[in-house]
Amino acid sequence: MIEEHLRPTNMSYNLDLPTPRAIYRYYRDLEDVAIDTLYLAMADYLAAKGPEIAPDNWAKHAKMIAHILQTGSIQPQNDTKPTRLLTGTDIINELGIQPGPQIGAILEHINESQAAGIIQTKEDALTLAGQYISNLHLRGN
Numbered sequence: 001m002i003e004e005h006l007r008p009t010n011m012s013y014n015l016d017l018p019t020p021r022a023i024y025r026y027y028r029d030l031e032d033v034a035i036d037t038l039y040l041a042m043a044d045y046l047a048a049k050g051p052e053i054a055p056d057n058w059a060k061h062a063k064m065i066a067h068i069l070q071t072g073s074i075q076p077q078n079d080t081k082p083t084r085l086l087t088g089t090d091i092i093n094e095l096g097i098q099p100g101p102q103i104g105a106i107l108e109h110i111n112e113s114q115a116a117g118i119i120q121t122k123e124d125a126l127t128l129a130g131q132y133i134s135n136l137h138l139r140g141n
Contacts, residue, residue, distance in 0.1 A: 001033045001040065008041040008068055009061070017064060020116035023071045034072065038065050085125035086110055094126055095133060106132055 011018035011026060018026075027034045045061050046053065086094075088103040097103075106129050113119045119128055 001030075001037050004030055004033075004037050005040045005044055008038055008065060009045065011068070012064055017067045020071060021112050023068055024112050024115040026068065027072045035069065038068060041065065084111075085114060085119065085122050086129065090122075090126075091129055095130060097133060102133075102136065 007026060007030075008018075011022045030037055042061070042065055046058075049057070084107075086107065088099070088107060091097065091103055091106055092099060109132050110119065110125045110128060113128055114125070119125055
């Protein structure tokens with residue numbers, strides 16, 4: 001928890017609101033200590049700024065933390081994962097790629113996009129997977 005206490009602040013630039021994808025990754029990675037870490041991040045921010053803290057900066061920080069809490073509370077938790085839109089077998093059969101570690105990367109990209117509300121159907125997931133594969137080939141991976 002302590003090693004991740006700066007992560008909420010680092011998820012955004014200049015205390016802007018972090019993206020749904022960043023919030024999904026935060027809750028995925030920190031699991032049971034995600035909320036506790038948010039409170040630690042707030043305490044650390046106050047301690048670092050001290051009595052000279054600008055009220056508008058504190059308000060921005062509190063708004064950002066509240067946004068992470070609120071967004072995280074509506075995203076599916078690890079123990080109640082949403083219905084998987086695609087399986088590795090679907091990707092292999094539908095898109096004609098070979099089994100390998102890229103399948104896991106594609107599935108994680110789909111899961112993040114589903115949690116962020118970007119995709120909702122199997123067709124959306126297949127389209128996204130195809131785009132992801134195209135991007136990998138363009139980058140030479």
